[in-house]
Amino acid sequence: MSRKSSDNDYNLRSMSNLMGERRKKVNDDGERSLIKASSNASINSLAADVPANAATSTRDLEREARKQFQQDVTPAFVYVLAAFSALGGFLFGYDTGVISGAMLLLKREMNLSALWQEVLISSTVATAALSALAGGLLNGVFGRRVCILLASFIFTAGGIVLSAAPDKEVLLVGRLIVGLGLGIASMTVPVYIAETSPPHLRGQLVTVNTLFITGGQFTASIIDGAFSYLRHDGWRYMLGLSVVPAVLQFVGFLFLPESPRWLIQKGLTQKARRVLSQIRGNQNIDEEYDSIKNSIEEEEKDCGGDGPVIWRMLTYPPTRRALLVGCGLQMFQQLSGINTVMYYGATILQMSGVRDDKVAIWLAGVTAFTNFLFTLLGVWLVERVGRRKLTLGSIIGTCLSLSLLAIGFLLSAQHTPPVTLHPTDPSMVNSTCNRHLLCEPCMLDPGCGFCYRENSTALFASSCVPVNTASTEKAAWGRCSNSTQLRVNTYWAYNYCPTSYSWVVLLGLVLYLAFFAPGMGPMPWTINSEIYPLWARSTGNACSAGVNWTFNFLVSLTFLHVAQNLTYYGAFFLYSSLALLGFFFIYGCLPETKSRRLEEIESLFDNQLCSCGATDSDEDRQVEYIRVKGSNYHLSDNDASDVD
């Protein structure tokens, strides 16, 4: 008999632990015997030698075992740990999400130039990339708990500085501080959750962290929308509110334990045993403890080479492959363009023709909500379909919907309205604007915008005129430079062209998030938290989180320029092709890690890097049989009912 898909290794173990204890007990009684065997062979023949008077007690034993087994499955404490840790994810989402709305107010109140706006947005992401790398070292030396405490302390300090900032320089300091926290939290939290969760729930609980990230982004968009009506100082509330979850996490973690795996690695074995029993409720922890300890000892033998961890990782083939897969996943997550949508959601919507500022802000909130909702689907799917299938399905859908988004922009460009008036201002003779004959090239020229009138049926009296250098919200001269006229039926389109194809872009956007969010959003974090052996886990996660933040920085910083140079549809076709490349990479290189114990995952990377698609089966996994006086137990994958 072979065991097909294995959802429930942990349950299996806890059952066998339980059986182990019972076995001891009945042996002590001297009346019964329990035989535990690990074999793929049928054990029916073993049943014959069972005395009949044992039948009743066996049934009792079964019933009790089943009851205990079901109670034992997951102590609530594991959820508490995951929820408090995932507040780090919430802060990640909130702090990256809130800035776009805050910027609308800040640029007016502090008179920020385009450069300052860019610096304030991207400085955080760049600092996060660096601090994620440093986080690896901190994690290894001080442990996961101290790093989470440190990150929440930094978030609190950053929130306070931001909300009290008197000028843009202090704002920049606040954003840099927040970036430090982001980097550390983003690499530590998934590792901590993975190390404290039982295997059958690990994927789900680590994915909850990404759910919190997208929840944070959604909350940020609501807060942005709500405080955008507060013209004066609204940004202080937007940026300062992050202090609340940060303080909550800090206080919570004062009472929460360190990861038992880290403790064992540091030789703090008694403490590790205490923590393990605490987080496993009333289950027997001997097997888990031994397995962690043995694997650490073996790891030390196998990879006991000298030099820094990153060097040992790169020179030891299984960890080198794992690192490539982990970093590749994070890179393709960002190259699929998620943060162009998250940071420039409102702008993309405007590009597609939604012209009202406020409507665009709220619609961007809908986008963030869709991201959140579909990440929830990911939490549900991850332990059902497994990481590999989920990621592959997600990236192919992402690639197709990016193409649809591009097609939407292409249709808008092909049906772009003509320029019908060609007014010239004698003082601006060098302007290229009056040479453009269509809206599309006019709008793509950073120095120009499209000024037009519209009645209920048609667009008329359109011109291409230079933009006001102080604010892109109006033209340098003419009808569209006059705020009163702009309020009637004259419109200024700086980064979009009026189009009747907005719905294609909107559809593409929603489909994009529906496909991206359950797989490509969370899986790179989840998979990275489980593919490295303990000695390499902090460093592996630090590198992959660093790659994530670096590509986040590159893609979001270049998006507007890419769109200007390649046109909007060109930009989205580019992201779509990168996602296709990602599909091939994942197809070839990502093994399934579902339900494996962290200690056994290393062996998945023993083979050549791109042979994972071929070795994707669970067929070689062990089946555990327990014989209880006359009954043959085949503890199969699915549920406790198998003991019947």
Ligand SMILES: O[C@H]1[C@H](O)[C@@H](O)[C@H](O)[C@@H](O)[C@H]1O
């Ligand atoms: O997994 C997350 C998530 O998908 C977020 O929405 C995105 O902003 C992050 O960059 C990403 O790492």
